[in-house]
Amino acid sequence: MGGGNIRGYLRLFRPKNALMSILGVLVGWVNASAPPELIPNLILACAVPPLILMAGNAVNDYFDAPIDRVNKPDRPIPSGEVSPSEAMSSYIVLSLIGVALSIPLGVEEFIIASLFALSWYLYARWIKAMGLVGNILVSLGVAFTLIFGALAADGLNGKVILFSMIAFTSNLAREVVKTVEDLKGDSIYGLRTVAVVMGPRGAGAYASLMIVVTSVLTLIPPLAGLTGPAYFLLSVVLSLPLLLYSARESLKIDEIKAKRLSSMLKLSMFLGIMGMLLDPFIQGT
Numbered sequence: 300m301g302g303g304n305i306r307g308y309l310r311l312f313r314p315k316n317a318l319m320s321i322l323g324v325l326v327g328w329v330n331a332s333a334p335p336e337l338i339p340n341l342i343l344a345c346a347v348p349p350l351i352l353m354a355g356n357a358v359n360d361y362f363d364a365p366i367d368r369v370n371k372p373d374r375p376i377p378s379g380e381v382s383p384s385e386a387m388s389s390y391i392v393l394s395l396i397g398v399a400l401s402i403p404l405g406v407e408e409f410i411i412a413s414l415f416a417l418s419w420y421l422y423a424r425w426i427k428a429m430g431l432v433g434n435i436l437v438s439l440g441v442a443f444t445l446i447f448g449a450l451a452a453d454g455l456n457g458k459v460i461l462f463s464m465i466a467f468t469s470n471l472a473r474e475v476v477k478t479v480e481d482l483k484g485d486s487i488y489g490l491r492t493v494a495v496v497m498g499p500r501g502a503g504a505y506a507s508l509m510i511v512v513t514s515v516l517t518l519i520p521p522l523a524g525l526t527g528p529a530y531f532l533l534s535v536v537l538s539l540p541l542l543l544y545s546a547r548e549s550l551k552i553d554e555i556k557a558k559r560l561s562s563m564l565k566l567s568m569f570l571g572i573m574g575m576l577l578d579p580f581i582q583g584t
Contacts, residue, residue, distance in 0.1 A: 321348070328449065354391075357386045357389040359419070
C-alpha cells in the first residue's frame, strides 16, 4: 500500500465501523434461519460489507481532505499519514475484492455490493454535499447489511425487513446529529448539510423526529410476538431510554452537545443490534 503507515490505514478504513457492518450481516443471517449447509455463504457475506464500507471510508477521506483540514486536521490525509493517491487506490482495490467475493452468493448480493461500491464514490464526490440525500444513502447502507445477510441465507423475511427499518431510522438520526457536530467546516466549504440548511435547532428537531420513529418501530417486534426476552431486554429496556433521552436533548442541540448525542445514539444502536442478534437464541417459554 505504498508509504502509508499501518496506523494511518487503520484510521482511514475505520475498522470499528466495519465490525458493525458484520453485526448487521449476522443479524440478517440468524433471523433468516439459514440451514447449516449455507455456512460457507456466511463467511463470504461477513467479508463483503466490511470491505465495501472500508473502501467507502477511504474514498470519503480522499474527497473530504480539504474539509478535514478544518474539522478534523488529525485525519490520515491532512496529517500526512496516508497520501491522497493511496486513499484512492485503497478504495479501488477494496471495492473490487468486495464485489468479487459477492459473486458466489448470488445475483442479488452481487447487485447490492456493486451498487454500494459505486454509491460510496458518488456519495463522497457529489451526494454528500447535497445534505439529507447523502444521510439517507449512508443509512440505507447500514440497513442493507441486514438484508444482505438474510439474502445470503436464502431467508429474507418480514422480521429482518422490520429490523432493517429500525437500523435505517436510527442511523439517519445519528447522521443528522453529526451534521451539527461538523457545522463549522461544512459551512465554510458550502456543503448543504441538514445543519447548514436548517440550522442546529432545525437539524435537532429532524433528528428527534427520526429517533421517535425509531422508538415506535422498536416496539413493534415484541408487540407483534416476533421477538423474545433478549430483544426486549437489550433493544427495549436498555436501548429505548437512551433513544427517548436523545430525542429530548436533540431539541436543544448545539455543536458541543452534538458529539455527546452522537455517542449516545451509537451506544443505543449497538444495544439494539445485539438484541436483534441474540433474539433467535434466547426465546421465552
